[in-house]
Amino acid sequence: MTCALLFPGQGEQRPGMLHDLSDHPAVGQTLDEISEALGEDVRRLDTAEALRSNASTQLALFSASAASFRALSALGVRPDHVAGHSIGAFSAAVACGALTLGDAARAVRVRGTAMERAYPSGYGMGVVLGLPEPEVAGIAEAVGTPDDPLYPTNVNAPLQVAVSGTDRAVDRALALALARGATKAVRLAVSVPAHCPLMSGPEAELAAHMAKVEMARPATPFAGNVGGRTLRTADAVRDDLIRSIARPVRWHEATSVLRERGVDLFVQVLPGDSLARLAAAAFPESRVACLQANSLERVSELVDWTRRRSENA
Known part of the structure; x- marks a missing residue:
């Protein structure tokens, strides 16, 4: 019985999300470190205007999730596994020790x-x-054309599939x-x-940048986006961070593997709660929590309780 921390991707952003973070000292220190690494104040990236930019959105999401992880870590939370959805994989890489905070922030800026730059307008996701x-893939094939390409992408749940x-x-x-019977079909807050x-x-740009970044073997197993499997080497994590930009996120597969490995508590860091809701629906026998609905202290208590329960089992 173990704990996995889940790091969210795009779609969870909202204005003010960095300013609404906990006042725990680790949060401010983390935002300062990221700002120093980037040479700009990351706190300016959570305005409604700034979040219209894909690059700013990715940096703001990374900063929020990394800061909330650092605050949990300061309270003694040590996850047994980490998983990040899309851009969330970079903060997950920091959490498992594969990337330093500064290197991750700079990589996120290159990525975003x-x-x-490649797709400033006219493109997006649903x-x-x-x-x-398979049915969503058939729809994408039916409506896509050379002038208006469309691809099935992220598989967040067996019946929740994205298109780009x-x-x-x-x-x-x-x-x-x-x-054709979908219960819901909506645009996502993603502008690329x-x-x-595509x-x-x-x-290729991210790969060229990441080739110069020193990475470490993850101290905590990292659930990859591309293959939906846990990764345990620096090269495997690097490859997943690069390749996932142009390949679907196999989120349901990744979290299912974590459940098979004994994860009994899934905790989503800030912002949002979409990954927590997906875990609750997929694994009703597990405990699920998110920082959006719980204090840092409460989440720390849940993780500690799960670990004690495992040790006494």
């Missing part, structure tokens, strides 16, 4: 800037609920999904076509 992956492409193609796919072949250029 490259994605935004999500379909209630249809399985031009705005026109995404809108057509969502309408067709509803016509992430996790599909991201091959940004992937």
Whole structure:
């Protein structure tokens, strides 16, 4: 019976999210360290205007999740596994010791800037609920064209699958999904076509940057985005961080593997609660919590209780 920390991706951002973080000293120290590494005050990136930028959004999300992890760590929380959805994988890499905070922040800036520069407008993502992956793939094939490409991407749950492409193609796919029985089909708050072949250029830019970054063997198993498996070497984590930019996030597979490995408590760090809700739906026999609805101290108590229970089992 162990604990996994979950680090959220895009879609969880909201104005003011960095200013609403806990006043724990570790939070301020983390935001200061990130600001120093970037040469700019990261606290300026959570305004409504700043969050219109894909690059700023990724940095703000990374900063919020890294700061909340550092605060939990200061209270003695030591996860047994970590998993990050999309951009959340970079804060997960910090949490497991594979990347330093500064190196991760600089990599996130390269990633977000490259994605935004490649597709400044006219592209995005949507999500379909209630249809399985093969059916969503068929919809993407039916509506996509050379001028309006569309791809099935992230598999967040067996019946929650994302699509990426031009705005026109995404809108057509969502309408067709509803016509074919989807319970919900909506646009995501993502302004680029992430996790599909359209991201091959940004992937190459990120790979060139990451080739110069020193990484360490993760001290805690890291659940990868691309293969949906736990990774235990520096090279494997580096490869996953690079490749996931242009490939689907196999989130349900990754968290299912964590459950099979004995994870009994899933905790989502800030911001948001979408990953906690996915875990609660997929693994009703597990305990699930998120910092959005619990204090740092309460989450620390839950993790400690889970560990004691495991030791006494």
